[in-house]
Amino acid sequence: MSALEAVLLTIITASTPLLLAAVGELVVERSGVLNLGVEGMMIMGAVTGFAAAYTTGSAAIGVAAAVGTGVAMALLFAFLTQTLAANQMATGLALTLFGTGLSGLIGQTFTGLPGVKLGALHIPGLSNLPLIGPVLFAQDVLVYASVAITAGVAWTFTRTRAGLVIRAVGSNHHSAHALGYDVAAVRYRCIAFGGVCAGLAGGYLSLVYTPQWIENMTAGRGWIALALVVFATWTPIRVAVGAYLFGTVWIMGLYVQGIGVAIPSQFLSSLPYLVTIAALLAISGNRILTRVNTPACIGQTFVPDR
Amino acid sequence: MKKLIVLVAVVALSLVTASAFGADPLKVGFIYVGPIGDHGWSYQHDQGRLAVEKALGKQVKTLYIEKVTEGPDTERAITRLARDGAGLIFTTSFGFMDPTIKVAKRFPKVMFEHATGFKRAKNVATYSSRFYEGRYVIGQIAARLSKNGVAGYIASFPIPEVVRGINAFMLGAQSVNPDFKIKTVWVNSWFDPGKEADAAKVLIGQGADIITQHTDSTAPMQIAGEKGIKAFGQASDMIKFGLKTQLTSIIDDWQPYYIQRTKAVLDGTWKSTDTWGGMDTGMVGMAPYTNMPADVAAMAKATEEKIRSRKMHVFSGPIHKQDGSLAVAKGKNLDDGTLLGMNWYVKGIDDKLPK
Numbered sequence: 001m002s003a004l005e006a007v008l009l010t011i012i013t014a015s016t017p018l019l020l021a022a023v024g025e026l027v028v029e030r031s032g033v034l035n036l037g038v039e040g041m042m043i044m045g046a047v048t049g050f051a052a053a054y055t056t057g058s059a060a061i062g063v064a065a066a067v068g069t070g071v072a073m074a075l076l077f078a079f080l081t082q083t084l085a086a087n088q089m090a091t092g093l094a095l096t097l098f099g100t101g102l103s104g105l106i107g108q109t110f111t112g113l114p115g116v117k118l119g120a121l122h123i124p125g126l127s128n129l130p131l132i133g134p135v136l137f138a139q140d141v142l143v144y145a146s147v148a149i150t151a152g153v154a155w156t157f158t159r160t161r162a163g164l165v166i167r168a169v170g171s172n173h174h175s176a177h178a179l180g181y182d183v184a185a186v187r188y189r190c191i192a193f194g195g196v197c198a199g200l201a202g203g204y205l206s207l208v209y210t211p212q213w214i215e216n217m218t219a220g221r222g223w224i225a226l227a228l229v230v231f232a233t234w235t236p237i238r239v240a241v242g243a244y245l246f247g248t249v250w251i252m253g254l255y256v257q258g259i260g261v262a263i264p265s266q267f268l269s270s271l272p273y274l275v276t277i278a279a280l281l282a283i284s285g286n287r288i289l290t291r292v293n294t295p296a297c298i299g300q301t302f303v304p305d306r
Numbered sequence: 307m308k309k310l311i312v313l314v315a316v317v318a319l320s321l322v323t324a325s326a327f328g329a330d331p332l333k334v335g336f337i338y339v340g341p342i343g344d345h346g347w348s349y350q351h352d353q354g355r356l357a358v359e360k361a362l363g364k365q366v367k368t369l370y371i372e373k374v375t376e377g378p379d380t381e382r383a384i385t386r387l388a389r390d391g392a393g394l395i396f397t398t399s400f401g402f403m404d405p406t407i408k409v410a411k412r413f414p415k416v417m418f419e420h421a422t423g424f425k426r427a428k429n430v431a432t433y434s435s436r437f438y439e440g441r442y443v444i445g446q447i448a449a450r451l452s453k454n455g456v457a458g459y460i461a462s463f464p465i466p467e468v469v470r471g472i473n474a475f476m477l478g479a480q481s482v483n484p485d486f487k488i489k490t491v492w493v494n495s496w497f498d499p500g501k502e503a504d505a506a507k508v509l510i511g512q513g514a515d516i517i518t519q520h521t522d523s524t525a526p527m528q529i530a531g532e533k534g535i536k537a538f539g540q541a542s543d544m545i546k547f548g549l550k551t552q553l554t555s556i557i558d559d560w561q562p563y564y565i566q567r568t569k570a571v572l573d574g575t576w577k578s579t580d581t582w583g584g585m586d587t588g589m590v591g592m593a594p595y596t597n598m599p600a601d602v603a604a605m606a607k608a609t610e611e612k613i614r615s616r617k618m619h620v621f622s623g624p625i626h627k628q629d630g631s632l633a634v635a636k637g638k639n640l641d642d643g644t645l646l647g648m649n650w651y652v653k654g655i656d657d658k659l660p661k
Contacts, residue, residue: 006507010507111343112345114524210503212524212528254501259489265660
């Protein structure tokens with residue numbers, strides 16, 4: 001295996017959970033909802049994914065459990081914020097605290113056990129190509145899913161009626177409501193989609209990244225994803241760029257240490273944050289476009305007139 | 307953030323036995339930096355706790371708090387154990403040093419034992435183990451088995467304990483292959499499986515075909531296994547995370563020490579001491595030598611035996627520092643003071659030591 005190939009593979013592994021979580025949150029925010037519970041949904045996905053895979057011996061069941069848990073957490077959030085009209089920010093924070101705590105409790109008996117790793121899916125004919133074969137066509141199914149989901153979301157927002165409806169609900173929920181769209185129903189679906197993605201991201205950590213359960217193993221990745229969405233001005237392609245940039249700088253920080261460049265490791269640890277923010281600010285410099293993309297109703301509670 | 311604090315009272319308070327001994331059981335507290343399920347550092351300390359319980363039965367009752375972060379939380383955790391009536395408290399991470407000293411001042415009747423530190427007080431003893439002796443052995447194994455002549459070293463923080471380990475590993479490797487190289491990645495954490503895994507992947511990608519770590523999770527072992535290379539475990543036997551990967555593991559055995567010190571408190575003979583035990587005292591052990599040819603295992607066993615019987619000192623001269631200056635002359639050994647404050651690399655290590 002060439003050195004370049006190894007680095008590229010590592011970058012993909014480091015970037016995928018960020019991309020999954022961020023794309024999910026992007027859809028949620030585009031519908032006008034701010035869910036700060038990404039970290040909580042992720043960590044719950046990680047623990048239940050690990051637990052299900054360990055108990056059944058099947059990583060696929062683990063992925064399904066991670067998704068299911070992510071959706072369940074998301075629906076809890078949706079019920080509180082959409083049906084009961086609770087404050088979104090407070091509810092999202094509570095969801096993160098709740099998820100972190102509950103995952104520790106569930107995971108107690110699973111700490112320090114060897115996990116089940118989700119295998120790679122070799123695409124016949126292509127995975128044998130030099131360099132790009134192993135890097136692009138011999139990944140696990142979640143990496144393919146992260147790319148497919150990102151492309152699907154980008155296509156939905158620009159090319160489909162459903163995308164227009166979501167954007168309308170996010171931009172002006174009163175008008176959307178007046179036009180006859182069920183704001184709460186649209187948002188429920190978007191929040192659930194966010195749960196699917198966060199669950200996948202969590203499952204990726206405990207089934208692929210490091211196949212074991214460790215308390216707090218998300219280590220703030222949910223928050224990074226949240227920040228990526230904002231800095232990428234709610235566009236899926238930019239979210240992908242941001243996630244991969246972050247992963248690349250993160251891995252390069254370790255890489256230059258390995259080849260013996262004398263840069264303080266603490267500085268290298270902070271570099272991914274700095275570079276990603278700077279880069280995304282630079283590419284989202286167009287103010288008009290930014291305003292068009294920003295969901296105007298984000299974080300606001302909507303209660304239809306009766 | 308939510309912290310799971312588990313207080314376990316394992317020996318039930320039995321009034322009958324308590325009165326038979328004429329006193330309440332001695333409460334012995336333990337503070338761990340990681341989860342006891344880390345299968346590394348904290349796990350081994352917890353094995354020590356369990357051994358104390360087993361050996362002293364109803365005379366003692368043990369308490370522990372796991373996953374205590376090094377910082378403001380530490381003081382709270384130690385204070386809590388002291389308030390709960392612990393008569394002896396073991397604080398088991400380097401970063402717990404200052405908080406231990408601070409809390410000890412407020413509880414003069416409680417005895418404290420701090421692992422791997424150097425600050426003592428009337429009621430604070432320190433203890434550590436010469437893990438570096440084991441690192442010399444694994445360095446030799448690495449140099450015999452590595453085809454590329456390059457080992458990847460995943461390190462936590464540039465403190466003397468870790469630097470000493472890197473040097474001992476290198477000296478062991480050089481005794482077999484003078485041109486042996488190591489690549490070091492500092493992850494700035496004792497326990498961050500994701501980052502440790504990333505570091506392992508990067509090092510393997512750069513040509514390291516043996517992985518060793520001075521961090522506490524089993525993630526690097528798993529990665530090495532996936533990539534089909536060999537690795538050394540850390541602190542405890544990690545064989546179940548790498549049946550075909552683990553060569554051996556340096557095992558910290560705190561059990562005899564913990565039992566002895568608890569007994570000393572029970573007898574009233576406890577004094578503030580500084581203990582630094584190595585293979586000769588049983589504090590450092592090696593997991594079975596696996597996944598290697600018989601002659602390599604025999605070499606490792608022979609070295610282990612020489613260190614155990616004190617026929618050999620790992621840091622015996624001549625040793626040159628990275629810059630070429632002489633650290634210790636031929637026929638002499640590095641003294642413990644120098645070892646405890648070690649902040650330089652031996653010759654042959656290319657990296658620059660972070661400050």
